[in-house]
Amino acid sequence: MIPEALVAEAVKAAIGSLVKDAVPAAIQAGGKVWAWIRRTLAGKPAGEAAIAAVEADPAKPSAAKKLEAALTEALEEKPELAEELAAVLAGSSWRQIVTQTATNTGDGNKTGQVAGQGNTTTIG
Numbered sequence: 302m303i304p305e306a307l308v309a310e311a312v313k314a315a316i317g318s319l320v321k322d323a324v325p326a327a328i329q330a331g332g333k334v335w336a337w338i339r340r341t342l343a344g345k346p347a348g349e350a351a352i353a354a355v356e357a358d359p360a361k362p363s364a365a366k367k368l369e370a371a372l373t374e375a376l377e378e379k380p381e382l383a384e385e386l387a388a389v390l391a392g393s394s395w396r397q398i399v400t401q402t403a404t405n406t407g408d409g410n411k412t413g414q415v416a417g418q419g420n421t422t423t424i425g
Contacts, residue, residue: 331393341386
Protein backbone atom coordinates (compact mmCIF):
# COMPACT_ATOMS: atom_id res chain seq x y z
CA MET A 302 0.00 0.00 0.00
CA ILE A 303 1.39 3.41 -0.90
CA PRO A 304 2.13 5.80 1.98
CA GLU A 305 -0.63 8.27 1.02
CA ALA A 306 -3.22 5.49 1.09
CA LEU A 307 -1.85 4.20 4.41
CA VAL A 308 -2.08 7.67 5.93
CA ALA A 309 -5.63 8.20 4.66
CA GLU A 310 -6.77 4.83 5.99
CA ALA A 311 -5.04 5.35 9.35
CA VAL A 312 -6.59 8.79 9.82
CA LYS A 313 -10.07 7.46 8.99
CA ALA A 314 -9.63 4.58 11.41
CA ALA A 315 -8.28 6.76 14.22
CA ILE A 316 -10.83 9.54 13.85
CA GLY A 317 -13.61 6.98 13.38
CA SER A 318 -12.81 5.63 16.83
CA LEU A 319 -12.95 9.06 18.45
CA VAL A 320 -16.22 10.53 17.18
CA LYS A 321 -18.99 10.46 19.77
CA ASP A 322 -21.31 8.18 17.77
CA ALA A 323 -18.62 5.55 17.08
CA VAL A 324 -19.74 1.94 17.42
CA PRO A 325 -17.76 -0.40 19.71
CA ALA A 326 -16.09 -2.27 16.82
CA ALA A 327 -14.83 1.01 15.34
CA ILE A 328 -13.63 2.17 18.74
CA GLN A 329 -11.67 -1.03 19.26
CA ALA A 330 -10.18 -1.24 15.76
CA GLY A 331 -9.50 2.48 15.33
CA GLY A 332 -8.27 2.79 18.90
CA LYS A 333 -5.30 0.55 18.10
CA VAL A 334 -4.42 2.75 15.15
CA TRP A 335 -4.90 5.93 17.22
CA ALA A 336 -2.58 4.59 19.94
CA TRP A 337 0.10 3.90 17.32
CA ILE A 338 -0.32 7.38 15.81
CA ARG A 339 -0.04 9.01 19.26
CA ARG A 340 3.18 7.10 20.02
CA THR A 341 4.65 7.85 16.61
CA LEU A 342 3.87 11.58 16.63
CA ALA A 343 4.68 12.18 20.31
CA GLY A 344 7.37 14.78 20.85
CA LYS A 345 7.05 16.31 17.37
CA PRO A 346 5.56 19.84 17.40
CA ALA A 347 3.38 19.28 14.32
CA GLY A 348 2.38 15.87 15.63
CA GLU A 349 1.45 17.19 19.06
CA ALA A 350 -0.62 19.97 17.46
CA ALA A 351 -2.40 17.47 15.21
CA ILE A 352 -3.14 15.15 18.15
CA ALA A 353 -4.52 18.07 20.17
CA ALA A 354 -6.70 19.21 17.24
CA VAL A 355 -8.16 15.73 16.72
CA GLU A 356 -8.81 15.21 20.42
CA ALA A 357 -10.48 18.63 20.69
CA ASP A 358 -12.89 17.96 17.80
CA PRO A 359 -12.42 14.72 15.84
CA ALA A 360 -15.26 15.58 13.44
CA LYS A 361 -13.58 18.81 12.31
CA PRO A 362 -12.15 18.39 8.77
CA SER A 363 -9.15 20.62 9.49
CA ALA A 364 -8.15 18.33 12.37
CA ALA A 365 -8.03 15.35 10.01
CA LYS A 366 -5.93 17.35 7.55
CA LYS A 367 -3.46 18.30 10.29
CA LEU A 368 -3.20 14.67 11.32
CA GLU A 369 -2.67 13.54 7.73
CA ALA A 370 0.07 16.13 7.25
CA ALA A 371 1.87 15.20 10.47
CA LEU A 372 1.63 11.49 9.76
CA THR A 373 2.82 11.94 6.16
CA GLU A 374 5.80 13.94 7.44
CA ALA A 375 6.64 11.18 9.93
CA LEU A 376 6.54 8.55 7.16
CA GLU A 377 8.75 10.73 4.95
CA GLU A 378 11.30 11.09 7.76
CA LYS A 379 11.23 7.36 8.56
CA PRO A 380 9.97 5.30 5.59
CA GLU A 381 10.21 2.10 7.66
CA LEU A 382 7.20 3.35 9.63
CA ALA A 383 5.00 2.59 6.59
CA GLU A 384 5.46 -1.15 7.10
CA GLU A 385 4.74 -0.76 10.80
CA LEU A 386 1.58 1.25 10.10
CA ALA A 387 0.42 -1.31 7.52
CA ALA A 388 0.86 -4.04 10.14
CA VAL A 389 -1.07 -2.03 12.73
CA LEU A 390 -3.92 -1.45 10.27
CA ALA A 391 -4.00 -5.12 9.31
CA GLY A 392 -3.93 -6.23 12.95
CA SER A 393 -6.63 -3.78 13.98
CA SER A 394 -9.34 -5.35 11.81
CA TRP A 395 -9.94 -1.94 10.26
CA ARG A 396 -10.91 -2.00 6.61
CA GLN A 397 -11.95 1.23 4.94
CA ILE A 398 -11.23 0.60 1.28
CA VAL A 399 -14.17 -1.43 0.01
CA THR A 400 -15.69 -1.65 -3.46
CA GLN A 401 -19.20 -3.00 -3.90
CA THR A 402 -21.19 -3.40 -7.08
CA ALA A 403 -24.78 -4.49 -7.55
CA THR A 404 -26.76 -4.86 -10.74
CA ASN A 405 -30.52 -5.32 -10.62
CA THR A 406 -32.71 -5.88 -13.63
CA GLY A 407 -36.41 -6.44 -13.69
CA ASP A 408 -39.17 -5.29 -11.35
CA GLY A 409 -39.44 -5.21 -7.56
CA ASN A 410 -35.77 -5.85 -6.79
CA LYS A 411 -34.21 -4.98 -3.46
CA THR A 412 -30.50 -4.84 -2.77
CA GLY A 413 -28.62 -4.23 0.43
CA GLN A 414 -24.86 -3.92 0.69
CA VAL A 415 -22.89 -3.36 3.85
CA ALA A 416 -19.20 -2.84 4.50
CA GLY A 417 -17.36 -1.95 7.67
CA GLN A 418 -17.94 -2.73 11.31
CA GLY A 419 -20.96 -2.53 13.57
CA ASN A 420 -23.52 -2.13 10.79
CA THR A 421 -27.24 -2.70 11.09
CA THR A 422 -29.50 -2.93 8.06
CA THR A 423 -33.18 -3.42 7.46
CA ILE A 424 -34.62 -4.14 4.04
CA GLY A 425 -38.36 -3.87 3.92
